[in-house]
Amino acid sequence: MTDPDLILRWLHVIGACVLLGTGAGIAFFMLMAHRSRSAQIVAHTAGIVVLADLLFITTAVIVQPITGTLLAWRLGWSLTEGWLLWSLVLYGFTGAFWLPVVWIQLRMRDLARVAVAEGTGLPTRYFALFRVWFVCGFPAFLAVLGIIWLMLARPDIAAPIAGL
Numbered sequence: 001m002t003d004p005d006l007i008l009r010w011l012h013v014i015g016a017c018v019l020l021g022t023g024a025g026i027a028f029f030m031l032m033a034h035r036s037r038s039a040q041i042v043a044h045t046a047g048i049v050v051l052a053d054l055l056f057i058t059t060a061v062i063v064q065p066i067t068g069t070l071l072a073w074r075l076g077w078s079l080t081e082g083w084l085l086w087s088l089v090l091y092g093f094t095g096a097f098w099l100p101v102v103w104i105q106l107r108m109r110d111l112a113r114v115a116v117a118e119g120t121g122l123p124t125r126y127f128a129l130f131r132v133w134f135v136c137g138f139p140a141f142l143a144v145l146g147i148i149w150l151m152l153a154r155p156d157i158a159a160p161i162a163g164l
Helices: 003-036 039-075 082-118 124-153
Strands: none
Touching (some): 003 124
C-alpha cells in the first residue's frame, strides 16, 4: 500500500471512529441530561450536543463517502461488490435517522432554553420529542456497527440490488 492509500485508510478509520464514538457520546450525555429532568441541565447539554453533532458528526458524514470511494477506486474494489453496496445502504439508512435526530436535538434544546428563561419545567412537547429521539438512535447505532463490521470483514455477500 502506498502512502496515499495509507492516508486514505487512516482518514476513513478516523471518520468511522468519530461517527461511532461521538454518536455514542452524544447519546449518553443527552440521556443523562434528560434523566435529570432539569431544564437548565438539558438546555446546556443539548447546546453542546448540537455543536458536537454539527462539528464532528457532520464532518465525518461528509468525509466517509469521499474517503471510502477513493479507497475503493485506489484498491481496485468495485462499488457493486455486495459488502460495499450493503454498507452504502446502511449508510443511507443511518442518515435517514440522523437528519431528523439533529432537528429534534435543536428543538429539545430550544424548548429547554425557553423553560429556563420562563422558570418552568420542561414542557410535554420536549418529552414527546425525546421519545422519538431515543427510538431513532437504536437503528442508526446498529447500522453504524453493521457498516464497521462490513468494512472489516468484507464478506462475500450478494448485492442488495439484484443484477449489480
